[in-house]
């Protein structure tokens with residue numbers, strides 16, 4: 001049986017003990033986390049964060065102080081959970097508004113403080129729509145029908161620095 005020293009009282013105790021028999025201090029299990037393992041965990045968390053932020057449209061566009069009755073180009077997108085088949089039959093306006101939500105929820109988070117700031121991402125949103133359209137138009141479309149547009153978009157945004165601020 002391996003022995004180790006209690007951090008509290010210094011007495012040698014079994015490494016399997018949950019508590020020090022001498023002073024009662026809880027013994028922490030030593031978890032070996034290699035840095036490579038940590039990077040993978042961080043990466044998985046990062047991807048998870050992107051997907052989760054893509055599920056809900058950003059509130060940035062709705063909490064603006066300016067209330068307008070006419071819809072702006074970045075408002076009203078509802079393709080956040082669409083499949084590629086649904087994306088394919090959607091209007092360009094809808095795609096563009098959805099793409100702006102994806103961008104504002106990820107790389108542009110914190111960069112959009114007023115409605116006019118959205119003009120900055122219009123070109124990027126157009127790029128993103130084109131990129132998703134390109135995937136949708138690919139030869140493998142039938143196999144991709146079940147895929148979510150937001151998964152494609154998340155991958156595209158992650159890979160392309162051009163879509164950032």
Ligand SMILES: [Zn+2]
Nearest residue numbers: 006009020023
């Ligand atoms: Zn102890």
